[in-house]
Amino acid sequence: MQPIDMPAVNLSLLAPMLIIFGWAAVLLLVDVFAIPEGNKKLTGYLAIIGMAVAGLAGLPLWGASEQGLSTFGGMLMLDRYALTLTWIFLMVGALSVLMSLGYLQRQGIEQGEFYPLVLFAVGAMILLAQGANLIVIFLGIELLSLTLYILTGFAYPRVTSEEAAMKYLVLGAFAAGFFVYGIALIYGATGTLSLAGIAAYLGRQTLVAVDQTLLLAGSGLVLVALGFKVALVPFHMWTPDVYEGSPTPVAAFMSVGTKGAALAALLRILTQALPSLQPIWLPLLATLAALTMLLGSLGAIAQRNMKRMLAYSSISHAGYLLLGVIVASTQTRGTEAFLFYLLSYALTNLGAFAVLVALEQHGELAWSLDSYAGLGRRKPLLAVAMAVFMFSLAGVPPTAGFMGKLYVFSAAWSGGLGWLALIGVISSAASAFFYLRLISRMFMQESPEGVPTTEVSRGVGVDIWVAVAATLLIGLVPAPFITLIERSLVAAGS
Amino acid sequence: MVPTIYYVLLSAALFTMGVLGVLIRRNAMVVFMSVELMLNAANLALVAFARQRLTVEGQVIVFFVITVAAAEVAVGLAVLVAIFRSKGTADVDEVSTLKG
Helix, strand or coil: CCCCCCCCCCHHHHHHHHHHHHHHHHHHHHHHHCCCCCCCHHHHHHHHHHHHHHHHHHCCHHHHHHHCEEECCCCEEECHHHHHHHHHHHHHHHHHHHHHHHHHHHCCCCCCCHHHHHHHHHHHHHHHHHECEHHHHHHHHHHHHHHHHHHHHHHCCCHHHHHHHHHHHHHHHHHHHHHHHHHHHHHHHHCCCEHHHHHHHHHHCCCCHHHHHHHHHHHHHHHHHHHHHHCCCCCCCHHHHHHHHCCHHHHHHHHHHHHHHHHHHHHHHHHHHCHHHHHHHHHHHHHHHHHHHHHHHHHHHCCCEHHHHHHHHHHHHHHHHHHHHHHHCCCHHHHHHHHHHHHHHHHHHHHHHHHHHHHCCCCCHHHEHHHHCCHHHHCHHHHHHHHHHHHHHHCCCCCHHHHHHHHHHHHHHHCCCHHHHHHHHHHHHHHHHHHHHHHHHHHHCCCCCCCCCCCCCHHHHHHHHHHHHHHHHHHHCCHHHHHHHHHCCCCCCC | CCCHHHHHHHHHHHHHHHHHHHHHCCEHHHHHHHHHHHHHHHHHHHHHHHHHHCCCHHHHHHHHHHHHHHHHHHHHHHHHHHHHHHHCCCECCCCCCCCC
């Protein structure tokens, strides 16, 4: 056996992630010893400050990241793809914390450790964006999942929350088993777990039959495991239950963060490690994307509960994101489309969940579709904001969602996947039905009797208006955002 | 020396037993144990491949997997205890308030 060389370590490339993890660990202690009970919002504000600092720490890396630098012996890498994702994830984390500030208090589940846990999850997402080795990707997924299991069950002792945590945990652990066994088989076939190493090995020599089988089986298992995390059809069953049971800000965070991070890792695996297997996985993933888009939209139509409806809607949006990931294997345009769609979907979906949080005073009142009747009278501003988010999710111009869909579908079209783009258009047409149904219910129907008026707390208010402004801004003037993302792709792996 | 393929076949058998255990058994505790079996099957395969290729990478990864498995069990048992306290059962079929 060869001796182990200590690889060169360049910590500055990991500054945002290190700040997040370090701050999360410090904040756990600060929360216990320095922040009085009943004033835990302070921990939340400190967490937001930490994320802002981490975001700023990423700025000086912009120039260096053009080349795609790796550190820790090629375990982690920093390129503009990773950096752009880092900023998107930090934004998702900050907006989620912002909407949980008042929510936790109102629900009587205010515990300070909520905010450090969100920080850990955000750090794990950044780890997934930067991971260039299957073992790092495994650790990122597990760290993200473990924190999310706890956050899902955070409304303990509410039975639905415990139950959601249990379901998520059993399926998540099951998927983790698939992932580890998959990477074990890939290691057996190629003798390495570094993404670039796998591609180099596959490029250098043709595998013998046994190794070829191991590689295919291993890649398949990894794909299934990531499919569970992203909730691709047919691995999506847990999503509605888990979103319904978990605290609403956590559901918002999961619907955007987990999906984005797992797909970001999938994109890296496909483009950097397995481009030579593309003829095999491309039709497979294209079928999954088609099923995910269609069944997500169809599933949402039948739902009477807002949280479940948004869960199914997030499934179909994962399908659109997957479309970008698939195209990314042949053209950088796909990666651009993926990042742009993730940005616009993140802002819109967090906004929609923030409206849910604003209406949810005690318990489950705001979850039924009927409780939205007449919202346009009772809370005109909130209803208008919700309408903007619904238009954006449905892909109606001039919103971010429309630009995102346009980008993804045109990328798929130019990538030679016209039929998939067509299915995407059909699916979003079908999804317009339930998004617009909510809007008509808010504005065309009378309020039911005895609905308590709600006060929108400051954090959620800020959240909603940031999301509305960003949704409209990206929809009306998409050019700067597209340029930014195009520039971010100079050195990404594809 | 025993050929690597035997170890791999054994690990595949263990992995399949783990998968079947998760799918068939209804007690959450047994489900967690089956997941552990899946992870340890992967560990066995990793060590066998590392031995075959004479690299340490595979062996190092096993430590990471063991650590993750321990963390998962810690969270898993906490959730299990919470569920047991409020429902008085650890049967995954009876945990079904959420559906639709």
